[in-house]
Amino acid sequence: MALVLDGNRVRDQIKSELQPRIAALAAKGRRPGLAVLLVGHNPASEIYVRGKVKACQDLGIRSETLTPPATIPTDELLAMIAELNARPEVDGILVQLPLPPEVDSRRILGAVDPEKDVDGFHPCNVGRLVAGLPGPRPCTPAGILELLKRHGIPIAGRRAVVVGRSDIVGKPMALLLLHQHATVTICHSKTPDLPAVCREADILVAAIGRAAMLTADYLKPGATVIDVGMNRVDDREEASRVFRDMPEKLASFDQRGSVLVGDVDPRAMREIASAYTPVPGGVGPLTIAMLLANTVASAERRALLC
Numbered sequence: 165m166a167l168v169l170d171g172n173r174v175r176d177q178i179k180s181e182l183q184p185r186i187a188a189l190a191a192k193g194r195r196p197g198l199a200v201l202l203v204g205h206n207p208a209s210e211i212y213v214r215g216k217v218k219a220c221q222d223l224g225i226r227s228e229t230l231t232p233p234a235t236i237p238t239d240e241l242l243a244m245i246a247e248l249n250a251r252p253e254v255d256g257i258l259v260q261l262p263l264p265p266e267v268d269s270r271r272i273l274g275a276v277d278p279e280k281d282v283d284g285f286h287p288c289n290v291g292r293l294v295a296g297l298p299g300p301r302p303c304t305p306a307g308i309l310e311l312l313k314r315h316g317i318p319i320a321g322r323r324a325v326v327v328g329r330s331d332i333v334g335k336p337m338a339l340l341l342l343h344q345h346a347t348v349t350i351c352h353s354k355t356p357d358l359p360a361v362c363r364e365a366d367i368l369v370a371a372i373g374r375a376a377m378l379t380a381d382y383l384k385p386g387a388t389v390i391d392v393g394m395n396r397v398d399d400r401e402e403a404s405r406v407f408r409d410m411p412e413k414l415a416s417f418d419q420r421g422s423v424l425v426g427d428v429d430p431r432a433m434r435e436i437a438s439a440y441t442p443v444p445g446g447v448g449p450l451t452i453a454m455l456l457a458n459t460v461a462s463a464e465r466r467a468l469l470c
């Protein structure tokens with residue numbers, strides 16, 4: 165039976181480890197603070213931000229959400245970020261992505277003070293990651309590393325394949341695995357014979373955004389499979405194909421009209437992998453946990469400086 169890598173359990177561990185650190189900061193009058201910039205109306209982003217704000221509240225991290233309209237000129241957004249950079253009670257600044265197409269995302273992300281960049285997207289922090297220097301790491305890949313380590317999955321010396329080369333997941337994931345001494349291959353939409361490359365993976369990370377794309381012939385028997393994908397499927401035929409042996413998922417589809425599907429075929433993962441992350445309940449919970457961890461770490465660093 166494959167081991168299910170339980171993201172909810174690891175999230176709870178991480179949160180309980182943060183509690184005494186937050187209490188120690190609060191005792192010095194330095195309650196950690198996170199500011200979230202949510203530009204325009206994107207229903208998925210609004211749900212993610214609500215989850216982040218609630219997680220902050222649960223843990224005693226102060227949070228505020230700024231919600232300028234999608235039409236805001238880039239200069240005004242830059243001024244908002246400059247103000248957040250200057251405010252001492254703000255330890256972390258998160259710019260919720262994607263930004264509306266008319267906003268210059270690189271300029272915005274580059275304007276966040278690298279010391280308050282809790283997503284690890286600022287070019288300075290990307291450089292720190294590449295060089296293996298301390299700094300905030302992007303939350304989703306950092307969470308995946310925690311999940312692997314806390315389940316005792318060995319990384320050093322193993323073959324890792326990351327499918328997806330985004331700045332948010334794929335590239336930083338590959339670098340984090342490399343720093344843990346895996347032999348890493350990054351794949352993308354132009355990679356020839358993707359199934360053969362994936363079948364070499366002892367650790368396979370799928371960060372693609374295509375429902376159940378990686379089927380049985382992409383998986384090496386006994387591999388550890390990390391499914392980052394979060395794809396909402398609202399076509400019943402597709403849902404019945406993906407969940408052909410999971411009636412409870414189809415019942416949930418019938419109730420809600422859609423269902424969440426990862427990038428890897430769930431049956432193939434269960435039958436071929438030695439360990440895998442479920443969707444939901446695998447990678448997702450860790451993204452928020454690592455955001456909280458990065459915010460607390462930023463508050464601790466800044467408290468030392470004051």
Ligand code: NDP
Pocket residue numbers: 304327328329330331332333334351352353354355358371372373374392393394395447448449451
């Ligand atoms: P992006 O769209 O930015 O990147 C997708 C990557 O997948 C690209 O590099 C793309 O290649 C590659 N790709 C697309 N199609 C194929 C294909 N047919 N074969 C091989 N590679 C392909 O997505 P993100 O990295 O932001 O997110 C990936 C998934 O992870 C999404 O489902 C997203 O919702 C989910 N996600 C989940 C999180 C969580 O907390 N669980 C957090 C962040 C993301 P190319 O570069 O050549 O176009």
